[in-house]
Amino acid sequence: MKATATTCACAWAIGTALWSSMGFAYAQPQPVTATQRATAQQVAHQGVPLAALSDKAPESYTVQQGDTLWRISGLFLRQPWLWPELWGMNLQSIANPHLIYPGQVLYLERSSGYARLSTSRNGSTETVKLSPRVRSESLADLALPTLQMHLIEAFFSEPLVLSADTLSSAPRIMGSSEERVLLGQGDRVYARGSEHASLLRAVGEPLHYRVLRQAVPLQDPITKEILGYEAQYLGKALLERGEAIVEGDDAHAASYVPATMQITQAKEEIRAGDRLLPEPTRQFHSFVPHAPLEPLQAHVASIYGSNAVRYGTQHQVVAINKGVQDGMAPGMVLSLITRGHKMVDKTDPQRATVQLPDEDNGIGMVFRSFDRVSYVLIMDIQRGVQVGDLLVNPR
Secondary structure, eight states, X not given: OEEEHHHHHHHHHHHHHHHHHTTOBOOOOOOOOHHHHHHHHHHHHHOEEGGGBOTTOOSEEEOOTTOOHHHHHHHHBSSGGGHHHHHTOOTTTOSOSSOOOTTOEEEEEEETTXXXXXXXXXXXXXXXXXXXXXXXXXXHHHSOOSSOHHHHGGGGTSOEEXXXXXXXXXXXXXXXXXXXXXXXXXXXXXXXXXXXXXXXXXXXXXXXXXXXXEEXXXXXXXXXXXXXXXXXXXXXXXXXXXXXXXXXOSSSOOEEEOEEEEEEEESXXXXXXXXXXEOOOOBOOOOOOBOOSSOOEEEEEEETTOTTOOOBOTTOEEEESXXXXXXXOTXXXXXXXXXXXXXXXXXXXXXXXEEOOOEEEEEEEEEEEOSSOEEEEEEEESSOBOTTOEEEOOO
16 A cells, blocks of 8 residues: 555645544644745755754654654754754644654755755655555554653643632542442442532533542742642543432422442542543644744743652653743743752852852753643753753753
């Protein structure tokens, strides 16, 4: 089975249609203006300076199963966030116009001091060899992920930044018929809706819920302002029977019957009082590593899931004090800066206090943004990341 480059170019539209037909949400690309198209064509024509290429950049590379966009970016470039320029992409108009698949050959072209990538050599038509098997997934499913998804996949459902009263007004688990304190996967539990959200098993009502515990405030390390509340994810539950009011007779008053639910997944032990929020619509997350278009500055607000750990390590997730309203978007690459602390100069008879300089520490990538908070995956660091560390545009 073969697919030409035209097939790959059409994958964006086909994949979007298939995902939509399956009930998955997908961000539609905005119309491309004449100015944006001209900018994209200029970038695609020019590429990046040869000095930006990695010393080991190959002349051609066949995409392998298990590759990621970040890995291939690093294969060709010293700075992976220059990928849009090397690939000829205009991020303001199209987030990912060229989907890359296993079996595709990427060619590195050098001309007049610049380099760019292409899926064809000398104007020839590129073919992608795909193994001959029946496919039930969309072409979008075959495209390379930006990162190793097992590192961040859970974070698209687990970290949930809420307002102060969202969780307190959500439906709650009452317990089980055995009245056990701790509940787990496979247990049948009873739950009660609230005045803001009932648990009804009716057409149009949600059936799948996330189980969450108290929301922890996320504080801006600089202003000390509360940016939002991060709920603790515990698992998932399925609504089997909705809550109801059973009418009584002359001898008995009407009685309330709670909803019946089954815990389908438990990351941690679940207890009576834990809250329920509808499972969000599944989304297809595809983004491209790139530097921010405008100067940005943020600080680490927390190290996710590590209350007893002071330092974040490579491939760990941190929350930062900037979000959508500050221009943060998935795919943005930021430099991590360790803030220099004050120390006493013990060689000075006066024991003077000196301010150590800030030090470059590594890079991180934004992969999910809320209104005032974003989550960043630490890609590469030299030393541990702490709350208060700085993130800026990559240099």
